Amino acid sequence: NAGVTQTPKFQVLKTGQSMTLQCAQDMNHNSMYWYRQDPGMGLRLIYYSASEGTTDKGEVPNGYNVSRLNKREFSLRLESAAPSQTSVYFCASSDPPGGSAEAFFGQGTRLTVV
Amino acid sequence: EDQVTQSPEALRLQEGESSSLNCSYTVSGLRGLFWYRQDPGKGPEFLFTLYSAGEEKEKERLKATLTKKESFLHITAPKPEDSATYLCAVQGKRDDKIIFGKGTRLHILP
Numbered sequence: 477n478a479g480v481t482q483t484p485k486f487q488v489l490k491t492g493q494s495m496t497l498q499c500a501q502d503m504n505h506n507s508m509y510w511y512r513q514d515p516g517m518g519l520r521l522i523y524y525s526a527s528e529g530t531t532d533k534g535e536v537p538n539g540y541n542v543s544r545l546n547k548r549e550f551s552l553r554l555e556s557a558a559p560s561q562t563s564v565y566f567c568a569s570s571d572p573p574g575g576s577a578e579a580f581f582g583q584g585t586r587l588t589v590v
Numbered sequence: 591e592d593q594v595t596q597s598p599e600a601l602r603l604q605e606g607e608s609s610s611l612n613c614s615y616t617v618s619g620l621r622g623l624f625w626y627r628q629d630p631g632k633g634p635e636f637l638f639t640l641y642s643a644g645e646e647k648e649k650e651r652l653k654a655t656l657t658k659k660e661s662f663l664h665i666t667a668p669k670p671e672d673s674a675t676y677l678c679a680v681q682g683k684r685d686d687k688i689i690f691g692k693g694t695r696l697h698i699l700p
Contacts, residue, residue, distance in 0.1 A: 509688060518677065518693050519677065520690075521689065532686075579688050581635075584631075
């Protein structure tokens with residue numbers, strides 16, 4: 477049971493380049509989340525998806541887009557990367573049918589924009 | 591708007607010196623309050639979920655408690671391996687957002 481899998485683990489981008497961060501979960505969870513973590517700022521919610529086919533903005537959505545491809549997969553896209561988007565990105569999933577609501581996290585993607 | 595505030599930002603303790611971490615929250619109807627542990631370079635690891643005021647949960651040297659406005663993570667006789675960042679988060683009944691505090695960095699000295 478892999479849980480939540482994120483790819484890639486590390487990435488360096490040049491300013492203005494685009495990329496997509498991939499996330500997949502195998503726990504049959506309904507909800508999925510994307511967070512960014514910066515030193516001293518804790519985890520900040522970028523976007524979330526309560527169910528397949530729905531997405532909603534979180535605390536810091538500007539500069540990002542998301543796609544809930546199916547129940548398992550939730551991708552995060554940076555259309556034109558900026559140095560301010562240098563961060564560690566975490567994907568999480570929660571809310572199994574009939575279960576409790578805690579979220580389970582992937583191991584993160586460390587993104588540097590130069 | 592849901593909010594979570596954790597204190598202190600950092601805490602250094604001697605091995606065996608018990609203490610508590612605080613998590614104050616505001617939320618539109620609490621669905622759940624969560625505690626996580628995060629080690630450097632890794633994703634957060636789930637510890638506890640608390641659902642209603644008065645609830646308590648324990649795991650080894652950790653005990654989490656909940657009131658209507660705050661939660662405490664009590665650490666009894668900590669060991670160096672308890673050193674980590676501890677994160678608190680809340681989920682309200684209005685939507686599926688899970689909002690985190692900034693965390694408490696705990697360092698246990700041998």
